[in-house]
Amino acid sequence: MNVFRLAGDMTHLLSVVVLLLKIHTIKSCAGISLKTQELYAVVFAARYLDLFVHFVSLYNTVMKLVFLASSFSIVWYMKRHKIVRRTYDKDHDTFRHYVLVLPCLLLALLINEKFTFREVMWAFSIYLEAVAIFPQLVLLQRTRNIDNLTGQYVFFLGAYRVLYILNWIYRYFTEPHFVHWISWVAGIVQTLLYADFFYYYIMSWKNNVKLELPA
């Protein structure tokens, strides 16, 4: 475990906590894409299949449980909670996310570390995570109103990805044969998706103006 990875995991945890906090306290999920949250729940379900079969560390197990619980409870809130579900902007959150799931599944069948169910599901979760933010970014473009917590949510997610890239660089130089092309390529693609959002987020923060994404 290195400082970049720990910081990345904590930032990732923070993004989820900020989102749960938003939904739980103000009982609203306005501006949040349910599609993205569903994709994240699938990502964690597919990636943490080995939760009970192969123990890495207490930290690893606890964090997996936290990510699973939080992603599924966010989906539950947005779909089932009688108050929150009414604030869900379903008219704008129309990105057909199965368009993302199928290609990721096919790619995982083609490119994986080992053609076993667990490895294919792991690769699928890596590819799906790379594109999971897409419906959320599309929703932000459409509604153009980015409230603070939603902006912070996307910002923390992007920061977690940048920190993970630093973690891979660190591990590459400190651990022999640490090569994970699948995670690296998908991780870089995912981080690039955030790049333009980062630009507008930082510009708006610097000029102290409301965050507006160009149409």
Place this chain on the structure above:
Amino acid sequence: PAEEKKHDEL
């Protein structure tokens, strides 16, 4: 045997 490749990252 090579230690099974572990996915030790989240």
